[in-house]
Amino acid sequence: MLNALKKIGHFAGEEQGNIRKSIAVSFLFAIFYMFQIGAVYFVILGMLGKDIGINPALLALLFLLISIFGRALTNYFAQLEQTHAGYFMVARQRLAVANKMKTVPMGYFDEANTGNIVGTLTTVLGDVENTAPVVLINIMGGFLNAFVFTLITLIWDWRIGLIVIVGTLIYLWVTSAMEKKTAHLAPKRQEAQAELVEAVLEQIKGMSIIKSFNLTGKGDKKVHAAIRRNKKTNLAIEKMFTPYNMAQDFVLKLFSILIIVAAIYLYVQGTMLPENALMSVIISFMIFAQIDSAGSSMAVLRVVSSSIDQVENLKQMPVMDIHGEDIRPKKASIKVANIDFSYGSKEILHDVSFTVPEKTTTAIVGPSGSGKTTVCNLIARFWDVNAGSIKIGGHDIRDYTLTSLMDQISMVFQSVYLFQDTIENNIKFGNMNATHEEVVQAAQKAACHDFIMSLPEGYKTVIGEGGASLSGGEKQRISIARAILKDAPIIIFDEATANVDPENEDKLQQAMNSLMKDKTIIMIAHRLKTVENADQILVIDEGKVVASGTHNELAAKDGIYSRFLQARKTAESWKI
Numbered sequence: 001m002l003n004a005l006k007k008i009g010h011f012a013g014e015e016q017g018n019i020r021k022s023i024a025v026s027f028l029f030a031i032f033y034m035f036q037i038g039a040v041y042f043v044i045l046g047m048l049g050k051d052i053g054i055n056p057a058l059l060a061l062l063f064l065l066i067s068i069f070g071r072a073l074t075n076y077f078a079q080l081e082q083t084h085a086g087y088f089m090v091a092r093q094r095l096a097v098a099n100k101m102k103t104v105p106m107g108y109f110d111e112a113n114t115g116n117i118v119g120t121l122t123t124v125l126g127d128v129e130n131t132a133p134v135v136l137i138n139i140m141g142g143f144l145n146a147f148v149f150t151l152i153t154l155i156w157d158w159r160i161g162l163i164v165i166v167g168t169l170i171y172l173w174v175t176s177a178m179e180k181k182t183a184h185l186a187p188k189r190q191e192a193q194a195e196l197v198e199a200v201l202e203q204i205k206g207m208s209i210i211k212s213f214n215l216t217g218k219g220d221k222k223v224h225a226a227i228r229r230n231k232k233t234n235l236a237i238e239k240m241f242t243p244y245n246m247a248q249d250f251v252l253k254l255f256s257i258l259i260i261v262a263a264i265y266l267y268v269q270g271t272m273l274p275e276n277a278l279m280s281v282i283i284s285f286m287i288f289a290q291i292d293s294a295g296s297s298m299a300v301l302r303v304v305s306s307s308i309d310q311v312e313n314l315k316q317m318p319v320m321d322i323h324g325e326d327i328r329p330k331k332a333s334i335k336v337a338n339i340d341f342s343y344g345s346k347e348i349l350h351d352v353s354f355t356v357p358e359k360t361t362t363a364i365v366g367p368s369g370s371g372k373t374t375v376c377n378l379i380a381r382f383w384d385v386n387a388g389s390i391k392i393g394g395h396d397i398r399d400y401t402l403t404s405l406m407d408q409i410s411m412v413f414q415s416v417y418l419f420q421d422t423i424e425n426n427i428k429f430g431n432m433n434a435t436h437e438e439v440v441q442a443a444q445k446a447a448c449h450d451f452i453m454s455l456p457e458g459y460k461t462v463i464g465e466g467g468a469s470l471s472g473g474e475k476q477r478i479s480i481a482r483a484i485l486k487d488a489p490i491i492i493f494d495e496a497t498a499n500v501d502p503e504n505e506d507k508l509q510q511a512m513n514s515l516m517k518d519k520t521i522i523m524i525a526h527r528l529k530t531v532e533n534a535d536q537i538l539v540i541d542e543g544k545v546v547a548s549g550t551h552n553e554l555a556a557k558d559g560i561y562s563r564f565l566q567a568r569k570t571a572e573s574w575k576i
């Protein structure tokens with residue numbers, strides 16, 4: 001238990017101060033609670049006609065008022081501190097995980113990890129936010145208060161105090177047995193939850209397929225199965241906890257009754273004053289309230305502790321950027337030398353080498369699945385190569401910090417992701433410090449200013465998550481505007497494969513020309529015009545560079561490139 005409490009304390013980080021304050025306030029709360037018991041004592045004295053030199057009814061009223069206001073006030077502050085501590089401790093952890101994620105290889109974000117990441121950052125941390133400070137305060141405050149209560153009872157009447165001590169010890173023994181027996185259950189609960197999040201995520205992502213293949217109903221089988229497993233796990237957990245909870249309750253009730261029986265017996269024996277006997281009967285069911293509150297939080301303590309373990313595990317994600325330096329190369333050239341690469345055990349690239357001189361354009365062509373995107377992703381260090389090296393401006397990309405490497409590169413992907421934010425902010429992703437005028441200039445160069453101005457709120461128009469309300473061509477031009485604003489010396493461009501209509505094609509060409517001016521370009525090219533104009537063409541097949549040269553050199557040879565040309569010519573002639 002102590003370890004779990006320490007773990008929460010450590011996890012709370014800078015919020016430890018607020019938690020300590022909250023524990024102190026909860027101690028004050030217990031003191032005010034005792035005033036209520038004091039009030040009861042004065043009422044009893046009054047009823048028995050004891051003379052205490054002051055009107056006992058007035059004294060009881062005073063004690064009650066102090067108790068009511070004191071508890072209301074301390075409760076208010078305790079809640080405030082708890083909420084503050086919970087919110088900020090979790091917010092810091094969420095930010096820490098999000099920051100770390102920028103430095104992990106992209107392979108980490110596979111389906112299984114995405115479910116775990118989303119589950120941990122939402123449900124698990126949400127649980128921690130709502131329960132960790134409460135649990136910590138209930139347990140620490142509860143034990144502290146129970147100790148003080150017991151001490152006061154002992155001083156007041158050692159025989160009743162002894163019953164309280166024995167009852168408390170048995171209660172703690174049952175609680176600790178429950179803790180040991182149920183320790184393995186909390187991780188199971190989280191596994192079931194992560195599985196559910198994964199299933200729901202997959203269903204949402206695949207919704208268009210589910211709809212288009214009319215699989216509604218069948219498509220959510222996996223979600224139903226995950227819900228069933230989740231229910232089963234939670235029920236199993238409850239079943240295991242229930243007998244212990246009943247035992248805890250039984251012990252406290254039994255010892256409360258024992259206090260009554262002892263008080264009556266001692267009174268009849270003549271060794272207890274009537275007011276003390278009456279008092280014992282009245283407080284018998286109040287006396288264990290503090291220890292009960294601490295004990296019932298013990299079950300939750302396990303869950304919180306296991307949730308924190310899950311967050312800590314997530315933070316152990318593999319990072320790439322440990323020894324990097326802030327490098328600003330003099331030249332924006334790229335040298336790929338003898339690289340091998342595999343996703344897991346599947347080798348994709350074999351001994352790939354090529355050089356891209358500064359301010360030249362290299363087009364990569366090749367069949368689907370040959371490894372074109374992989375080459376580009378490796379240059380941006382989304383993954384690390386297995387063998388060989390990639391250099392930018394003469395420096396191995398592994399020697400850069402990820403920030404300084406990404407300062408050298410702008411990427412324009414085929415499928416553009418736009419955030420649920422204004423168009424202006426989406427373009428500003430290229431340079432957060434850009435002014436509105438600079439954003440407009442970039443948009444003009446990327447041929448998207450006109451369509452942005454035709455939107456209801458121009459640059460302030462909020463677009464849906466993923467850029468849902470824009471066409472594919474518009475989204476790609478926005479992402480070109482982003483890259484223009486970033487103004488990195490190297491551009492990696494994955495050209496859209498979809499045939500665009502002539503008007504949009506002109507705009508896209510205009511946008512690309514603005515972006516590519518005076519830059520080092522690597523592009524996965526699909527259109528004949530881009531390929532023909534490139535300074536160098538790399539033909540990749542089955543993870544190898546099978547040919548390289550200019551358009552004229554390659555077109556003269558019989559091979560994949562001439563077949564590519566033929567296919568492109570046919571495809572482009574289909575346009576109407």
Ligand SMILES: Nc1ncnc2c1ncn2[C@@H]1O[C@H](COP(=O)(O)OP(=O)(O)OP(=O)(O)O)[C@@H](O)[C@H]1O
Binds near residue numbers: 107348366371375
């Ligand atoms: N994240 C990944 N995990 C595992 N395998 C992958 C991953 N990404 C790509 N692959 C595999 O690597 C191979 C090369 O993929 P890549 O996307 O680089 O090809 P490509 O030439 O760009 O294809 P296309 O023109 O169809 O986009 C393919 O067999 C693909 O299935």
